[in-house]
Amino acid sequence: MIWSKEETLSRQEMEALQLERLQETVRRVYEKVPYYRNKMDEAGVKPDDVKTLADLQKLPFTTKQDMRDSYPFGLFAVEKEKLVRIHASSGTTGKPTVVGYTEEDLHTWTDCVSRIACMGGASEKDVAQICFGYGMFTGALGLHYGLEHIGATIIPSSTGNSQKQIMYMQDFGTTLLVATPSYALRLAEVAQEMGVDPAKDLSVKIALVGSELLTDAMREEMHAVWGQDIKITSNYGMSELMGPGVSGECLEHCGMHINEDYFIPEIIDSVTGEVLPAGERGELVITCIKKEGLPLIRYRTKDITRLFYEPCACGRTTCRMENLTGRSDDMLKIRGVNVFPSQIEEVILSVKELGPHYEIVVTREGYSDMLTVRVELNKSTDSFAELQRIEKTTAGKLKGMLGLDAKVQLESPSSLQRFEGKAKRVKDLRKQQ
Numbered sequence: 001m002i003w004s005k006e007e008t009l010s011r012q013e014m015e016a017l018q019l020e021r022l023q024e025t026v027r028r029v030y031e032k033v034p035y036y037r038n039k040m041d042e043a044g045v046k047p048d049d050v051k052t053l054a055d056l057q058k059l060p061f062t063t064k065q066d067m068r069d070s071y072p073f074g075l076f077a078v079e080k081e082k083l084v085r086i087h088a089s090s091g092t093t094g095k096p097t098v099v100g101y102t103e104e105d106l107h108t109w110t111d112c113v114s115r116i117a118c119m120g121g122a123s124e125k126d127v128a129q130i131c132f133g134y135g136m137f138t139g140a141l142g143l144h145y146g147l148e149h150i151g152a153t154i155i156p157s158s159t160g161n162s163q164k165q166i167m168y169m170q171d172f173g174t175t176l177l178v179a180t181p182s183y184a185l186r187l188a189e190v191a192q193e194m195g196v197d198p199a200k201d202l203s204v205k206i207a208l209v210g211s212e213l214l215t216d217a218m219r220e221e222m223h224a225v226w227g228q229d230i231k232i233t234s235n236y237g238m239s240e241l242m243g244p245g246v247s248g249e250c251l252e253h254c255g256m257h258i259n260e261d262y263f264i265p266e267i268i269d270s271v272t273g274e275v276l277p278a279g280e281r282g283e284l285v286i287t288c289i290k291k292e293g294l295p296l297i298r299y300r301t302k303d304i305t306r307l308f309y310e311p312c313a314c315g316r317t318t319c320r321m322e323n324l325t326g327r328s329d330d331m332l333k334i335r336g337v338n339v340f341p342s343q344i345e346e347v348i349l350s351v352k353e354l355g356p357h358y359e360i361v362v363t364r365e366g367y368s369d370m371l372t373v374r375v376e377l378n379k380s381t382d383s384f385a386e387l388q389r390i391e392k393t394t395a396g397k398l399k400g401m402l403g404l405d406a407k408v409q410l411e412s413p414s415s416l417q418r419f420e421g422k423a424k425r426v427k428d429l430r431k432q433q
Contacts, residue, residue, distance in 0.1 A: 003118040006261040021289035068095040102292040113146020116248025120233035124151025131179040138243030159420035162190040176206040182423040188225035199227030210235045217349035255320030281306040347397045371406040
């Protein structure tokens, strides 16, 4: 089901709408946000200079550091009294990034999430269990209101107490699961420990996963435990932009459709800032063109992807972003080689004797970086020869993927830490040594 007519506009119609909204947004932030006015003045650009969509490139970028420098409300384009909701990041790496919503912003957010839910096959008949943490994190409430808007029944179970989550699924007849990919796998693991087959004994037919990278290998792993018929789609967003609802996969699985009438995407070279052509991989930059409270201009997401503009077989004509390769700030540089955690995950999930739970540890010995991948076995074995074979196979595949040697450390089943929210897979200990 296609939720909104804006998802099927022609390219000409979409770009006309985008330009109108971009020009209005740029004028508004220049008039109402001193921080933006100063940045634009320094760049020598005025609102009247934005005459075409290509003129977006004249505007300065916005970064997370800009949000921290203007903490808490310095980038807001409305008075605080007009806000009806405030969210914020955890602030574990510095000042929290604070986001706020007017009443109209909440309607926009709800509409965007309703679209991506419908893309993934959701309908008013679904019973949706939301296993994101409720609170300042935008994921839970975003999916909650979007799914509720299309008529689904909501189970706001949040995270934790995984056995009770399975009980809810059984007793309430959950048909749609909202979770991170790693927690969806953890729930399947707990169900099996309880003697419940997720594919046969539960009614979950749809999984809307987000907040973490969903690789093809992880999707296959989810199908292995939840059943081949479950519809698994990834959706994308971040609190700075709005929350979930910026883009989402349809059932064609050929990228995530961006809600372009609300967000203008660009791909840039992370080092030079140069805008790259369609189809080139680089850092995603998003401009919000319909937000009242916090309309960010050219926000650097740090996420690595590429854009496609060909119409999709699902009937939508909106631009699609490829499922993320990773984040530019998650990339590890090891002995001069760029390494993304997603590459390591792809190798791990290709070795049938290994489970999906792993940890990447980077250390320094002398002047050399050392990469260790700790990964669980699917089942224990006392055969030393078998362990050596698995270790050698995995190390060989990692070298083929990464172009460097990595130590593989095999762990017993269920021995590594589990995550109910976003998984933390990397420990870079080089700065501590």
